[in-house]
Amino acid sequence: MNSTMGKILTVDLSKGLIRTRVTPKEWIELYTGQKGLATRLLMEDLDPSVDPLSAENRLVLATSIMAGTIVSCSAKLAVAAKSPQTGTISDGSVGGHIGAELKYAGYDGVTITGRAKNLQYLYIDPDRVELRDAGQLKGLGAFASETKIKQMIGDDQVKILTIGPAGENLVRFACICSEHYRQLGRGGLGAVMGSKNLKAIAIRGWLDVRVADIEKCMAVAAEAHARDNILDPENDMYVYGTPVLVDMAQESGLLPTRNFQIGRFEGSKRINGETLKALRKNKKACFSCGIACGNYVQVNGSTVEGPEFETIAICGSNIANGDPKLLIELNALCDDMGMDTISTGGVLACMMEMTEKGIHDFGIRFGDTPKAIEMVRQIAHLQGVGKDAALGTLALAKKHGAPQLAMQIKGMELPGYDPRGSWGMGLAYATAPRGGCHMTTYPVALEAWGNLDPFTFEGKAELISTGQNAQFAKFSMGICDFWPIESKTLGKLFEATYGGSWPEEKVNLTGERIFNLQRMFNVMAGFTGKDDRLPPRFHEEKLTEGPPEGIEMTEQAFTATLKEYYDLRGWDEQGRPTVETLSRLGIEEELIERYRKSLK
Amino acid sequence: MPLRLKLSDCTGCQLCQLACSAVHEGAFNPEKARLTIIHEYTEEGIHIASKHCIFCKKCEEACPVGAISNNGRWMIVDHQICIGCGDCVRACPKDVIYLNENRKSIICDLCGGSPKCVKWCPKSVITLKEKAS
Numbered sequence: 149m150n151s152t153m154g155k156i157l158t159v160d161l162s163k164g165l166i167r168t169r170v171t172p173k174e175w176i177e178l179y180t181g182q183k184g185l186a187t188r189l190l191m192e193d194l195d196p197s198v199d200p201l202s203a204e205n206r207l208v209l210a211t212s213i214m215a216g217t218i219v220s221c222s223a224k225l226a227v228a229a230k231s232p233q234t235g236t237i238s239d240g241s242v243g244g245h246i247g248a249e250l251k252y253a254g255y256d257g258v259t260i261t262g263r264a265k266n267l268q269y270l271y272i273d274p275d276r277v278e279l280r281d282a283g284q285l286k287g288l289g290a291f292a293s294e295t296k297i298k299q300m301i302g303d304d305q306v307k308i309l310t311i312g313p314a315g316e317n318l319v320r321f322a323c324i325c326s327e328h329y330r331q332l333g334r335g336g337l338g339a340v341m342g343s344k345n346l347k348a349i350a351i352r353g354w355l356d357v358r359v360a361d362i363e364k365c366m367a368v369a370a371e372a373h374a375r376d377n378i379l380d381p382e383n384d385m386y387v388y389g390t391p392v393l394v395d396m397a398q399e400s401g402l403l404p405t406r407n408f409q410i411g412r413f414e415g416s417k418r419i420n421g422e423t424l425k426a427l428r429k430n431k432k433a434c435f436s437c438g439i440a441c442g443n444y445v446q447v448n449g450s451t452v453e454g455p456e457f458e459t460i461a462i463c464g465s466n467i468a469n470g471d472p473k474l475l476i477e478l479n480a481l482c483d484d485m486g487m488d489t490i491s492t493g494g495v496l497a498c499m500m501e502m503t504e505k506g507i508h509d510f511g512i513r514f515g516d517t518p519k520a521i522e523m524v525r526q527i528a529h530l531q532g533v534g535k536d537a538a539l540g541t542l543a544l545a546k547k548h549g550a551p552q553l554a555m556q557i558k559g560m561e562l563p564g565y566d567p568r569g570s571w572g573m574g575l576a577y578a579t580a581p582r583g584g585c586h587m588t589t590y591p592v593a594l595e596a597w598g599n600l601d602p603f604t605f606e607g608k609a610e611l612i613s614t615g616q617n618a619q620f621a622k623f624s625m626g627i628c629d630f631w632p633i634e635s636k637t638l639g640k641l642f643e644a645t646y647g648g649s650w651p652e653e654k655v656n657l658t659g660e661r662i663f664n665l666q667r668m669f670n671v672m673a674g675f676t677g678k679d680d681r682l683p684p685r686f687h688e689e690k691l692t693e694g695p696p697e698g699i700e701m702t703e704q705a706f707t708a709t710l711k712e713y714y715d716l717r718g719w720d721e722q723g724r725p726t727v728e729t730l731s732r733l734g735i736e737e738e739l740i741e742r743y744r745k746s747l748k
Numbered sequence: 749m750p751l752r753l754k755l756s757d758c759t760g761c762q763l764c765q766l767a768c769s770a771v772h773e774g775a776f777n778p779e780k781a782r783l784t785i786i787h788e789y790t791e792e793g794i795h796i797a798s799k800h801c802i803f804c805k806k807c808e809e810a811c812p813v814g815a816i817s818n819n820g821r822w823m824i825v826d827h828q829i830c831i832g833c834g835d836c837v838r839a840c841p842k843d844v845i846y847l848n849e850n851r852k853s854i855i856c857d858l859c860g861g862s863p864k865c866v867k868w869c870p871k872s873v874i875t876l877k878e879k880a881s
Contacts (some may be wrong), residue, residue: 217776218766218868245787252777291791304788328789356775366770370868379870432794433759436766438870440759444793451793 152492162262238335252353312486318379401694404571415470461564621659
């Protein structure tokens with residue numbers, strides 16, 4: 149198969165067994181790679197009702213057909229597991245080099261099961277795959293962990309995924325860190341690594357990636373890059389990176405502020421694109437990426453790639469932190485401890501609101517960022533109230549009788565767009581397989597910053613479902629979110645790398661298939677339509693500034709749209725894909741049969 | 749006529765290496781490129797370094813069989829003559845020469861005067877120096 153390495157690595161940590169298997173061609177045809185392949189690998193003989201922190205849960209890595217090629221924005225690696233934060237399927241992706249490196253090492257994917265007896269790391273190169281002792285890495289922050297692994301291996305070009313203390317301590321929103329400055333943030337996959345006693349995965353490769361037609365691949369890639377301004381030095385993602393969104397969100401009145409109580413932040417100018425650009429040291433790209441969105445900033449000895457918009461919103465305005473230096477310090481600490489900045493900020497904001505409302509005094513209030521930074525350490529090390537906070541916003545707020553103050557969906561804290569300012573985004577959040585996530589589709593660009601009315605659900609069910617399908621295809625085929633590529637172009641690139649015929653409809657159908665596959669997992673894990681809900685605040689309280697001022701997004705309107713969405717997707721009234729729908733999408737009979745049995 | 753890299757503008761994407769290996773080796777493999785972008789990870793961020801041919805001609809001097817020559821603009825290796833001894837690899841002060849699977853010396857030939865690394869660099873970091881220094 150063109151542009152695959154033909155092999156998947158399987159590792160059983162309990163038995164110390166390492167095997168390889170052939171990459172099934174039908175999986176590439178049906179699910180293509182990355183997100184899709186990771187989902188399929190995860191679902192193979194895994195019981196979706198498994199305890200996410202048990203040895204039975206599986207951690208899956210998957211690369212893509214485009215990874216390792218000259219196609220821009222293609223090096224991202226997908227990692228998936230059942231999430232200890234939500235209980236849903238959860239996959240995320242990380243940039244840098246590691247997605248391409250895994251391919252150069254000879255593998256399309258890796259599945260890891262079991263639990264090692266002692267802390268270990270996995271080393272992968274084309275000649276050797278070994279489980280090695282990681283006792284020396286215990287408790288190390290992500291940065292020190294990587295540095296130490298490179299010393300131990302004696303190769304400073306090895307690419308690494310590692311967890312920090314938060315992952316070792318099973319903080320439910322622990323992330324996986326890579327190449328010092330990049331994170332696979334969401335869903336608590338770092339805690340899954342921690343539960344397996346797996347501190348890190350180190351990868352080094354030097355094999356060829358061979359595509360269907362290399363001249364065609366280069367020509368199609370060059371044409372697509374040029375047409376979509378990927379290499380344009382004026383591209384906002386290069387000039388500013390994601391912080392460009394701060395002013396836009398503020399203007400649109402949807403910048404989460406003070407735990408989503410309001411949608412504008414008085415200190416937004418101090419944490420916007422211009423301010424952060426002034427603090428920037430340099431720009432760096434992921435492997436093969438012509439855009440180079442990465443901003444490297446440094447203050448008081450803390451260096452981060454970022455802060456990215458989501459971090460600015462949730463660890464900035466959402467905790468009323470208008471100090472860019474403290475924001476960077478907080479970001480750097482989360483990166484080193486190995487904690488998702490979005491969920492961390494969400495937890496902090498919830499604690500602040502509970503404190504200010506007299507529900508429980510956590511000793512942190514909005515705007516008191518130094519104390520918030522101290523709380524991050526307590527969470528990572530499970531000290532004091534940090535131990536409760538490490539379970540996530542929903543568990544913490546429930547414990548204190550205030551679940552309505554947890555700004556989360558399915559247990560995952562919300563990112564940087566108040567859905568009252570972009571109703572389609574609310575529907576996207578509610579239906580995202582991994583919980584409160586902005587990555588399944590991005591209607592905010594059309595609603596708040598485009599020509600669509602943000603304050604209606606009319607037409608949104610179709611907008612969101614088709615958008616999600618296209619996005620799932622894009623990720624699975626291997627392209628980063630920051631290339632707003634059309635499915636037609638995606639198909640052409642896939643034809644040149646993998647081969648065959650991939651018209652737009654087939655690309656979108658592939659995305660729809662993968663979206664439904666993830667929904668199947670969640671249904672089998674016990675989720676229903678009742679879980680596709682927004683926190684009550686978004687229906688009960690109106691925003692008071694900017695375009696959304698005074699507009700009510702009723703729960704009734706939302707649930708009616710949800711039903712319309714289920715109908716469009718071919719799901720029943722409880723949000724479960726019907727067997728007919730799954731058959732239409734070409735999902736394998738064996739999986740459908742397992743799913744059908746689980747419904748009884 | 750060596751390449752000039754303005755590393756302060758380099759984002760480290762390595763599209764140059766991918767283009768190089770694609771054009772010369774028919775595969776995507778940065779390890780087989782004739783120039784290398786190196787990421788040095790430090791606590792102060794990622795520092796980029798590079799390795800590329802500076803047209804010093806030390807390989808030509810070192811070659812015991814006269815397989816390496818130059819045309820005043822780039823190096824030329826005659827694989828019919830090359831014996832795969834590796835003397836050029838050891839003589840290269842920039843560590844950019846390697847022996848391929850057939851033990852033949854691989855040296856940057858500027859793609860015959862129109863380097864693909866220059867063409868593919870998204871930030872115009874790589875240019876051709878008109879005169880050898």
